[in-house]
Amino acid sequence: MFITLSLFRLQVGLIVQQTVNERFGKCLLELSGNNAIIIMDDADIKLAVRSVLFGAIATAGQRCTTCRRLLVHESIYQNVLDQLIEAYKQVTIGDPLEKSTLLGPLHTRASRENFEKGIKIIKSQASASYFFVQGGKIRIGGTVRESEGYFVNPAIVEISPNAAVVKEELFGPVLYVMKIQNLKEAIEINNSVPQGLSSSIFTGRLDNIFKWLGPHGSDCGIVNVNNPSSGAEIGGAFGGEKASGGGREAGSDSWKQYMRRLTCTFNYGSELPLAQGINFG
Helix, strand or coil, X not given: CCCCHHHHHHHHHHHXXXXXXXXXXXXXXXXXXXXXXXXXXXXXXXXXXXXXXXXXXXXXXXXXXXXXXXXXXXXCHHHHHHXXXXXXXXXXXXXXXXXXXXXXCCCCHHHHHHXXXXXXXXXXXXXXXXXXXXXXXXXXXXXXXXXXXXXECCEEEECCCCCHXXXXXXXXXXXXXEEECCHHHHHHHHCCCCEECEEEEECCCHHHHHHHHCCCCCCCCEEEECCCCCCCCCXXXXXXXXXXXXXXXXXXXXXXXXXXXXXXXXXXCCCCCCXXXXXXX
């Protein structure tokens, strides 16, 4: 049975949360991410493509904030996809200690096996998407490299947002690409997964930005504008919502997770002033 890392983390997180709740304790859970980047029709495409490349393959896709879903406006979709595929062709894979290397190995043999299983599922669901939803194919990568170590070729996959595999976190360099018509549709797709860690939008329009940041925008704990889904969170209040867990590990609010607030009052005199105006005689 294929069990994704996000599902395993969710199951463990629920057990931890229930156990801690029994003693009225507080939880800080960091479970999983299924992070999306939205590229609108007015975006700086060059900046966006570089950001997606970094967000999708940095640390070989083994970050909780890795970009896993890319939502591109239909008017620039093919342009963005072509540039991204060309950028993937230039990625140097190998020893991460070498200065020219952009993509190192997966962490363990189990990680590589999980990658292979995930690609098989993607192919089966992509095939179904092609016939019933439109789109659905691996455009580049998705294979294991025949070399010492757990190296793989990073994948770009065109697939429907309704495919079941898109809802899960495959912890590796696999990027799902989807076409959108407008911001409303993009936000709906962004919010349609169980996870809610990090998210990004590339746009220059203020109305898009404020919708994205507003109460009907991204439901993630980290919401970026013209930045990738990973990297910009350093020093910020890091944490997610929904199945990504809860609490904040850094930033100005982090102390609330590790301490408790006391309400203290002091009376420095010999009288007992009461708000009700009671006179004890």
